[in-house]
Amino acid sequence: MQRTGKRLLLGVLLVLPVAMYLGSLMISGAVNFRSLEDLENPLAEKPDTALYLRSDGQTWTLDSARGKIAVVSFFFTSCPTICPAMNFHLKEAHDRLYGYKDLIFISITVDPLTDVPVVLEAYKDNLGVAASNKWDFISGDRDAIFQLANSLWLHASQDSSAEGGYSHSQSAVILDWEGHLRSRITDDGNLLGAYDVSEPYLVDQLVEDVRVLVKEHRKVKMGQTK
Numbered sequence: 269m270q271r272t273g274k275r276l277l278l279g280v281l282l283v284l285p286v287a288m289y290l291g292s293l294m295i296s297g298a299v300n301f302r303s304l305e306d307l308e309n310p311l312a313e314k315p316d317t318a319l320y321l322r323s324d325g326q327t328w329t330l331d332s333a334r335g336k337i338a339v340v341s342f343f344f345t346s347c348p349t350i351c352p353a354m355n356f357h358l359k360e361a362h363d364r365l366y367g368y369k370d371l372i373f374i375s376i377t378v379d380p381l382t383d384v385p386v387v388l389e390a391y392k393d394n395l396g397v398a399a400s401n402k403w404d405f406i407s408g409d410r411d412a413i414f415q416l417a418n419s420l421w422l423h424a425s426q427d428s429s430a431e432g433g434y435s436h437s438q439s440a441v442i443l444d445w446e447g448h449l450r451s452r453i454t455d456d457g458n459l460l461g462a463y464d465v466s467e468p469y470l471v472d473q474l475v476e477d478v479r480v481l482v483k484e485h486r487k488v489k490m491g492q493t494k
Contacts, residue, residue, distance in 0.1 A: 303480065303484065304442070304450040304451055304452055304477055304480055304481055304484075305450065305451050305452070305453060305459060306444075306448050306450060307448060307449035307450065307451060307459075307461075308448055308449070309446065309447045309448050309449075310419050310420055310421065310449055311330070311419055311447065314419075315331075316329070316330045316331075316412070316415075316416055316419070317329070318408060318409055318412035318416070319408065320376070320406045320407060320408030320409075320412075320413075321384075321385050321406065321407045321408060322385065322388075322404050322405065322406060323385050323386075323388035323389040323391075323392050323404070323405040323406075323407075324385065324389065325385045328404065328406055328408075330416070330447070331447075333372060333374060333443065333447070334445065334446070334447060335370065335445050336370045336371060336372050336445055337368075337370060337371045337372070337442065337443070337444055337445060337478060337481050337482065337485060338371075338372050338373070338374050338442070338443040339358070339361070339371075339372075339373045339374065339440050339441075339442055339474065339478065340374045340375075340376070340420060340422075340440060340441050340442075340443060341354065341358060341373075341374070341375050341376070341422075341437075341439070341440040341441075341465065342375070342376050342377075342378050342413070342417050342422060342424045342436045342437060343355060343375055343376075343377060343378070343436065344377045344378050344379035344382070344383055344432065344434055344436075345377065345379070345382070345383050345387055345388065345391045346379065346382060346383075346432055347431075347432050347434070348431050348432050349431050349432065350438045350466060353466050354438055354465050354466060355375065355395060357465045357466065357468065357471045358373060358375070358440065358465055358471075359395060359396065359397060360471060361373075361465075361471055361474055361475050361478075362397065362400070362402065362403055364475050365475060365478055365479075366400075366402060368478070368479075368482050370445065370482070370485060371402060371478065371482065372402050372403070372404060373402060373403040373404070374403075374404050374406060375403070375404070375405050375406065376405075376406040376407075376408075376413055376416070376417070377405070377406065377407050377413070378410075378413060378414070378417070378424040378425075378434045378436045379410075379432075379433070379434055380407040380408055380409065380410050380413060381410065383407050384407060385407060388405040388406075388407060389405075391405065392405050410426075417436065417437070420441050420443075420449065421441060421449065421461050421462055422436070422437040422439060422441060422462060423435065423436060423437045424436040424437070437462065438464055438465065438466045439462035439463055439464045439465060440462065440463050440465050440474065441461070441462050441463070442463075442474070442477060442478060442481065444481060444484075444485070445485055445488070449461075450477070450481060451477075452473065452477050460473070463477075
């Protein structure tokens, strides 16, 4: 009995490190043989050269995100409807993905006349991410912002019939390190495109897909092909 018990203990000791390693890889998204669809650079034909302002007052362009994986969404601070839930769920995703180095969240206001940098900075503080260097809140020229949203398969416009005076998508998109839109294929074979971040299960899918893309990015940086 003692010999059998020792063998069982030895077996557990040998298997446990492997199981823990595989578990950690699964949590990080490394054991995932899916790849995201590459939808190419939506701004390739007409690059976005507009200058924007971050909440800290520094200038910003979409090119600032090159080399990083970016989760991009549109909102406005006085939004009385979908924005609070959107950014609550995006904060959850931000917190779950915070350990990844080459990742940034970008939230662009559709009401830049109101949401000047100091207002965005206060909003960032109230959201609980004032100290985060992984989440930029962006203002800029309103028409350029509307055009950018449409280029990224999203929507933003002034709308007098909408609560708050603006209409915009309640979804986020993923851009890879080259500025390409990336998306999963759904179980029914359709391209998801944008992730409705008002839906918790789609926030989970966003997190999963960012982890898949992180794995791919690591391979690219190590000199491997996609």
